[in-house]
Amino acid sequence: MIEFLKSVDLKLFLLINGAHSHFLDTIMWLASDRFFWIPLYLFFLWVLYRSEKKRFWLTLIFVVLIILLSDQFCNLIKNSVMRLRPSNDPSVKDMVHLVDGYAGGTFGFYSAHASNSIALATFIYLTIKNRQVYLLPILAIYTSLICYSRIYLGVHYPSDVFTGIITGAAIGILASLTYRQAAKRIIKTVGNNGNKKPLPKA
Numbered sequence: 001m002i003e004f005l006k007s008v009d010l011k012l013f014l015l016i017n018g019a020h021s022h023f024l025d026t027i028m029w030l031a032s033d034r035f036f037w038i039p040l041y042l043f044f045l046w047v048l049y050r051s052e053k054k055r056f057w058l059t060l061i062f063v064v065l066i067i068l069l070s071d072q073f074c075n076l077i078k079n080s081v082m083r084l085r086p087s088n089d090p091s092v093k094d095m096v097h098l099v100d101g102y103a104g105g106t107f108g109f110y111s112a113h114a115s116n117s118i119a120l121a122t123f124i125y126l127t128i129k130n131r132q133v134y135l136l137p138i139l140a141i142y143t144s145l146i147c148y149s150r151i152y153l154g155v156h157y158p159s160d161v162f163t164g165i166i167t168g169a170a171i172g173i174l175a176s177l178t179y180r181q182a183a184k185r186i187i188k189t190v191g192n193n194g195n196k197k198p199l200p201k202a
Contacts (some may be wrong), residue, residue, distance in 0.1 A: 005159075012158045013086055016151045017097050024152065025099045031149035032113060040142060044124055047135065051128040055183050062123065066175045070119045070168055074112040083109035087154045096154040104155035111156045114164025115171070117146045122172025127179060 030036045045060075052059045085108035086092045093103075121139040128135070147165065150156040 009157050009159045010092070013151060014095060016148070016158070017086075017154050020097050020152065027145075028149040028152040029099050029102075031145040032153060037142070040138075044120070047128060047132075048124065051130075052183075055186060058179070058183060058186065059127070062175055062179045063120065066119050066123055066171060067116055069175075070115045070171050071112050073167070073171075074110060074115050074164070077110060078105075078107040078112075081109045082107050083160075085155050086157055098154050102153060102155070104153075108156050108160050109163065110167065111147070111150050111160045111164035113150050114143075114147045114156075114161045115168035117143045118165050118168030119171040119175070120168075122169050123175050123179070126173065126176035 045063075048059050048063075049056050084106065085104050087096050087098060087103035088106055088108075121143050125135065125139055143165075147161045150161055151158055
């Protein structure tokens with residue numbers, strides 16, 4: 001069964017990585033570049049600010065913690081599992097199409113790009129109030145491009161990306177639930193302090 005799954009994983013990888021063109025090379029290279037998404041990240045912050053004005057500082061802390069947790073946990077798993085990226089695997093790399101010679105780091109299980117983007121998108125969508133219809137397709141396009149680009153560029157197997165998606169979603173959901181509980185406690189604390197009657201003057 002494991003060998004069958006590995007075979008499917010490899011075939012799907014070669015299918016995606018092999019369907020390349022100069023135009024797609026450019027698009028997928030940009031999709032994997034974190035700096036390319038800076039305008040969109042600023043937009044996400046604006047959306048969060050509009051929704052969470054009174055506790056925006058708490059939202060920012062959670063966003064930073066989500067990315068750190070997702071990224072560092074991924075690195076821990078990579079260095080524990082030590083599964084070579086297809087771009088570095090001697091049995092596969094000769095069949096891999098690389099863009100500008102980019103082969104990524106040594107190990108590829110699982111994808112930090114996938115995990116980080118999904119964790120952030122999940123947290124944003126579950127956290128904002130009155131979820132706008134336009135936001136879901138934006139988040140879907142954003143995460144899909146990043147996840148697909150990692151396979152297209154030859155640095156991750158589909159299973160690396162799929163695991164990143166599952167892990168990122170779990171982190172995003174857990175972070176959103178924790179954030180809501182923290183926000184409620186802050187509001188309750190502030191409210192109780194505000195309701196305290198001033199002490200009578202001596």
